[in-house]
Amino acid sequence: MNRPGGSAPVDASAPVTQAARTRAAVDLGSQLTAAWGSWGPTMTRNARRVAFVSDRHGTPEVFVQDVVVDGDPPEPVRIRLSDDPVIRVTWSSDGEWLAVAIATDGGVKQQVWVVRPDGSDAAQIAGSRHQHAELGPWSRSGHRVVITLPSTEPDQPARAHLVDPVSGDRDDLAVGDLIHILDLSVEERLVVLRDGARGHEFVVVVDRLTDEDHPLLIDAPDGSAEIAFLRPSPASETSPLVAYVATEAGLPRRGLVAQPVGPHGWRGQARQIADRDDAELEFLDADDAGRTLLLGWNVDGRSELELINTHVASRTPVPDLPGHVVTDPVLSRDGRSVILAVEGPTRPRELWRLDTNALTWSRVTAVPELPAVPLVQPTLERFTARDGLELTGWLYRATSPTSSPAGGVPSTGPEPPSRAAMLHLHGGPESQERPTFSPQHQALAAAGITVFAPNIRGSSGSGREFVHADDLALRWNALADVVDCARFLVTNGHADRGSVAVEGRSYGGYATLASLAFTPDVFAAGVAVCGMSDFATFYRDTEPWIAAAAATKYGHPVEDAALLDALSPMRAIDDVTAPLLVVHGELDTNVPIGEAHQVVDALRARSHDVTYLELAGEGHEYRRADSRELLVGTMVTFLASRLGVQG
Numbered sequence: 001m002n003r004p005g006g007s008a009p010v011d012a013s014a015p016v017t018q019a020a021r022t023r024a025a026v027d028l029g030s031q032l033t034a035a036w037g038s039w040g041p042t043m044t045r046n047a048r049r050v051a052f053v054s055d056r057h058g059t060p061e062v063f064v065q066d067v068v069v070d071g072d073p074p075e076p077v078r079i080r081l082s083d084d085p086v087i088r089v090t091w092s093s094d095g096e097w098l099a100v101a102i103a104t105d106g107g108v109k110q111q112v113w114v115v116r117p118d119g120s121d122a123a124q125i126a127g128s129r130h131q132h133a134e135l136g137p138w139s140r141s142g143h144r145v146v147i148t149l150p151s152t153e154p155d156q157p158a159r160a161h162l163v164d165p166v167s168g169d170r171d172d173l174a175v176g177d178l179i180h181i182l183d184l185s186v187e188e189r190l191v192v193l194r195d196g197a198r199g200h201e202f203v204v205v206v207d208r209l210t211d212e213d214h215p216l217l218i219d220a221p222d223g224s225a226e227i228a229f230l231r232p233s234p235a236s237e238t239s240p241l242v243a244y245v246a247t248e249a250g251l252p253r254r255g256l257v258a259q260p261v262g263p264h265g266w267r268g269q270a271r272q273i274a275d276r277d278d279a280e281l282e283f284l285d286a287d288d289a290g291r292t293l294l295l296g297w298n299v300d301g302r303s304e305l306e307l308i309n310t311h312v313a314s315r316t317p318v319p320d321l322p323g324h325v326v327t328d329p330v331l332s333r334d335g336r337s338v339i340l341a342v343e344g345p346t347r348p349r350e351l352w353r354l355d356t357n358a359l360t361w362s363r364v365t366a367v368p369e370l371p372a373v374p375l376v377q378p379t380l381e382r383f384t385a386r387d388g389l390e391l392t393g394w395l396y397r398a399t400s401p402t403s404s405p406a407g408g409v410p411s412t413g414p415e416p417p418s419r420a421a422m423l424h425l426h427g428g429p430e431s432q433e434r435p436t437f438s439p440q441h442q443a444l445a446a447a448g449i450t451v452f453a454p455n456i457r458g459s460s461g462s463g464r465e466f467v468h469a470d471d472l473a474l475r476w477n478a479l480a481d482v483v484d485c486a487r488f489l490v491t492n493g494h495a496d497r498g499s500v501a502v503e504g505r506s507y508g509g510y511a512t513l514a515s516l517a518f519t520p521d522v523f524a525a526g527v528a529v530c531g532m533s534d535f536a537t538f539y540r541d542t543e544p545w546i547a548a549a550a551a552t553k554y555g556h557p558v559e560d561a562a563l564l565d566a567l568s569p570m571r572a573i574d575d576v577t578a579p580l581l582v583v584h585g586e587l588d589t590n591v592p593i594g595e596a597h598q599v600v601d602a603l604r605a606r607s608h609d610v611t612y613l614e615l616a617g618e619g620h621e622y623r624r625a626d627s628r629e630l631l632v633g634t635m636v637t638f639l640a641s642r643l644g645v646q647g
Contacts, residue, residue, distance in 0.1 A: 022447055022640040029443030029632035031371045033625055037349030037437070038063070038365040039341040040328050042091040042098075047332035050339055050364060051089050051098055051117070052076075052351060058625040060086045062100055064117055065365075067339070067353060073366050079119045084111075085623035088135055091117075092143035097165050099145045101135040104128065107587030107619035108543065110135070112147050114165035125163055132543065136160065136181040139188055140288070146173065146181045150545035158545065162188070174206050174213075178549055183229035185241065190261075192216070192228050192243065197552040198430065199468060203228045203245060205261060214265040216243050217257065223249035223464055227283075231290030233260065234310045239268050242310075244293065246284045253463040254280045256295060274308065274315065280461055283326070287335030292356065294331040294338060298461050300380060300392065301434040305329065305338075307356055322352050322361055324435045331356075339364060345396075346375040348437045374399075376445045378435055381452075383488045385481050389469070392462075393454030393485065394433055395494070396441045400448065420643040421450040421495035422527075423485050425504030425511045429458035429478065430467055430553075440632050447636050448645040449501075450494050456481035456511075472555050475567055482515045486522050498524055499643050501578075503635070505529035506591060506620065513569035513599065520577045525642040527635055529583040530620055533573075533595045535564035541592040573602045579609040579642045583631060585618035611638060 036056035043050050051064045054076070065076035079098070087101040087110060100113045104127060111127030112135045126147040127133030136146030139162065148160040160173040160181050173181060176195050182203065183192040191206040201224040203216040216228060225247035233242045239260035248254040255275025260268030274281070274295060283296030293308040303326035305318035323342035327349070330339050338354040351364035378394040385391050398420070422444060426433045433453040441451045455461065457478050458470030470478035482502065489495040502523045504512040509531020516526045532538045539547050539557035551557070555564050565571060580603065584596035596612070603610040613634050615627045622628050639645075 018640065018645060021645070022637060025443045025447035025636050025640070026633045028371060028373060028446050029439050029636055030629050032437075032439035032442055033629040033632055035348045035368045035370055035437075035439070036625070037341075037343065038351050039349045040088055041330055041339040041341065041351055041364075042089055043067075043330055043332055043339060044091055044095045045093065045333050047334070047337050047339075049117070050351070051091055052341075052365070053086050053089060054365070055623070055625060056368070059083070060623055062086055062089045062098065062115075064098075067337075067364060069353065069355075069362050073364060076365070077119070079115060081113050081115060081122055090135065090138060090145075092138045092145065093141050094143050097143045097145075099135055099138065099165075101133075102127075103619060103621075103623065105587055105619075106617045106623065107585075108132070108589045112145075114145070123165065125165060125168065132545070134180065137183055139184055140186045144171075144188075146184070148179060148181060150178075150543075151548075152544065154544045154547070156544070160191075160193070173208070178545065182227065185230050190230060190241075192230060194226060194228070196224070197549045199471070200224055200552050201226055203243075203247075205243070205265075207263070207265065210264065212265060214267070216245060216259055216261075217247065217249055217270055223247060223251065225249060229284075229286065230261070231286050231288075233290065237268075239266070242290065244273070244284060244286060246281045248280075248464045251275050252465065253277070254282070256281055256284065256293075274306070279304065280463065282461075283329050285329060285331040287331055288333045289335070292331065292335035294329055296326055296329050298432070301325070301394070301432060301455075301461060303342075305354075316359075318354060319359060320361065322363075323347060323350075343437045345377055345435050345437065345442075346370075373446070375442050378441075378453075380435075381488070383484075385457075385477075385484045387477065387480075389457060389481075391454055391456060391481060391484070393452050393488075394435055396445045396451040396453070397494070398445050398448045398450040419450075419494065419496045420448060420499040420501075420639075420645050421452060421489045422501040422503055422639060423482065423489075424451055424453040425456070425482065425502065425508030426453070426459070427504070427506030427508050428460070429456070429470060429507045429511075430460050431507075432459050432461040434461075439628070440635065443632050443636050444639065447640050449639055449643065450489070452485060452489055452494070454481070454485045456485070471553060472560065473563055475554075479511065479514055479518065482511055483519050483522055501525040501527070501639055501643060503527035503529070503639075504531065506531065509591070510569070514567065516576045516578050516580065517569040517572040518575075520575050523578050525579045525581075525639060526576075527581040527583065527638065528596075528599070529631070530585060530588055530591050531595065532568075532591050533599045534568040534570040536561070536568070537594060537598070538591065539564075541589075541594055543589055546590055570598060570602070573599060574606065576603065576608065579611075579638075581611045581613065581635065581638045583613045583615065583634075585615045585620060585622060587617065587619045590620035609642075 038054040040053040062079040063076035109132040115122040134148040150158045161170040206213040227246035243259040256273040259270040279297040279299040285294040295306040297304040307316045324344040343349040509528040512528045
């Protein structure tokens with residue numbers, strides 16, 4: 001009998017309804033989305049202070065704090081510059097200034113600001129609603145910073161400048177089609193820059209004194225290079241400088257090459273420093289003396305770190321990483337410490353410090369409290385595509401409610417009550433699905449929907465041949481991989497044949513639309529987030545520098561027009577039969593919002609089951625917590641209803 005004013009007892013054997021389970025999953029997604037992170041660290045010369053980006057107040061902002069090796073992390077100081085999200089922060093060599101990249105209005109174009117570490121003297125030095133500005137490196141002494149202004153019109157070059165934040169004076173550095181400044185020599189005579197379209201980047205050294213540029217690698221075979229910098233040579237070298245380059249030139253996977261360099265374009269014999277058959281080099285840094293190198297390896301999506309002493313040619317693996325995936329590792333100028341961001345499936349991004357001598361770790365930033373609900377640890381699955389190519393993916397198995405919700409969240413067991421699943425296709429495609437913190441995947445698993453996040457061909461992390469296996473007409477093979485991923489789920493008992501959805505963002509959004517249009521009998525529902533729907537309108541409306549870089553990957557808008565038309569989902573939009581959720585950012589000029597509107601308009605014209613979610617104030621990336629919360633909640637509710645998930 002219930003006492004007056006009391007609550008009814010919970011019947012542990014009572015089934016959990018689908019509606020209650022979906023509400024609980026949406027609530028979990030909201031709580032996980034609100035779990036802020038910290039990333040993008042940059043240090044002072046003495047490594048005693050760190051600046052970083054954090055969304056602990058809902059939008060990414062700049063924070064500064066002391067680095068405490070022993071004891072609890074101190075409360076960071078918040079530096080507010082505008083209401084727009086912060087992308088990146090870097091500290092000047094003399095410690096007097098911070099440079100900050102900010103997403104203009106939250107969109108694709110960026111501004112560059114400078115500000116004192118105490119928050120004073122803030123000033124915008126480049127970028128606007130009409131001009132994108134890229135933040136480059138600081139000079140290696142003093143406080144001048146590089147900014148690059150990409151073209152605003154087709155066939156115009158990009159221009160890079162060295163800017164003094166005090167006077168505002170600009171010195172010209174370089175002009176080129178798709179240039180990115182990577183490094184400057186100490187005296188600012190030599191400039192290391194990257195150029196070239198996607199997947200075909202190359203690096204050159206520009207001598208500002210002679211106005212000459214020289215390829216960094218002599219007779220480099222096919223293969224791109226994205227990271228390069230100059231450091232003093234070890235005593236064993238005869239050249240004054242060595243360029244360290246992370247490149248796949250001549251290698252099946254990206255490794256480290258050392259190229260001796262000197263004045264007037266002199267080049268010594270390049271040599272391979274480090275490469276691995278089982279991993280790709282994705283991060284590289286060095287101390288000022290060039291004595292210590294920090295290498296970050298990608299091993300099937302998980303991170304490994306290594307330290308190299310260039311003077312004695314020793315290599316030291318770093319043990320006991322505090323998480324699965326490392327981003328933004330920064331080596332101190334004296335080589336004695338590293339600060340990096342680390343995360344995993346059950347922890348958002350946080351900053352840690354490595355003592356490079358003792359090889360010990362200490363936490364730099366505090367972490368938010370997470371809900372007391374077991375989160376899913378994904379497993380790495382391997383399977384074979386129809387043409388024999390090995391594919392991989394991370395499997396988040398759906399959890400199963402075993403009792404009525406208590407406090408709004410059901411307890412979970414290891415087996416799902418129904419076999420519904422969703423494929424998640426990452427963007428890029430030159431990106432990689434990794435075991436990171438994903439409120440979306442966790443909320444869907446809690447709703448009873450298994451998530452499989454594959455790396456179809458064209459993804460990074462598996463070597464040069466794999467990342468180029470979807471170029472141009474080979475894209476048909478990548479779309480076939482999506483169907484093979486659905487087959488993997490059904491064949492291995494993770495989903496019923498009629499209960500597999502497909503979802504993706506950016507390129508993954510395109511692949512979602514293409515899969516629904518070209519293979520309409522495979523998927524039961526779809527979610528397309530900021531995806532391209534027609535290559536002709538994409539090339540017409542996107543930013544000029546984005547279009548110029550994309551031609552090597554997708555095809556040239558004129559020379560490959562027939563191929564691009566055949567690959568465009570809009571040509572077969574009337575063949576779509578599955579319910580579809582379309583999501584797009586209001587301010588997206590990377591994949592312009594018209595790509596979403598034409599899909600929605602065409603489907604609504606024939607009364608198709610299509611839902612449209614437009615995220616106000618967002619561009620191609622959704623940086624505000626409330627936007628991501630709305631997206632996750634909408635996606636969970638949509639898929640739970642369309643896939644018929646049962647409690």
